[in-house]
Amino acid sequence: MFGRMEIKSAIDSFAALSQETRLEAFRLLVHHEPEGLAAGEIARQLAVPHNTMSAHLAVLARAGWVSSRRQSRSIIYRADLAHMQDVLRFLVRDCCGGHPEICEPSLTLPGACSTINAERKTP
Template identity: 75%
Template structure:
């Protein structure tokens, strides 16, 4: 990834509703959620959510597919992995022990939920 791609990605997540939507979709992997369900769970009007999901989709954070009359959205975990890899790619600078806490934190799905 290049800097311009990363800044566009972070820009898309730098809004509360979009970040909440992405985190909700991560929790519902791999099945995803219908747009209406996302709107309901986040308490956001459908047209507002549609605009937010479009931003996330253009930035690479979500994918969508039509299922009957619904559009099912999923978190793009490959994009998330590439973004995280970009952030820590220069972390070690030849000292792998510096990155060990990051690598340990991302093993499995045992990350703590810091919901407020």
């Protein structure tokens, strides 16, 4: 059985993504890995006011879905793919009659992102 704290952490992570703008922002950041995007560009692409987007990004950061770094006058956000893998592992840990290795291909999705992005760039 899962510990209370682990379940609470998972619930907090899911809650952060359970809002449309935050989910769209996370998906946009996954699409832009590994470079990330400036907060203003995320707001522009999602047609969300900058201050509203900042609040959404703060929720995602507290839940572990994104990380940020300052670059000159901008804050660059990136999807935290390790957190995404941890959440996926949490979901599939007891899958397939106690044989989680069967679900292992699902857990390698973040590594597949670079392959998919390379394919997109090939004409």
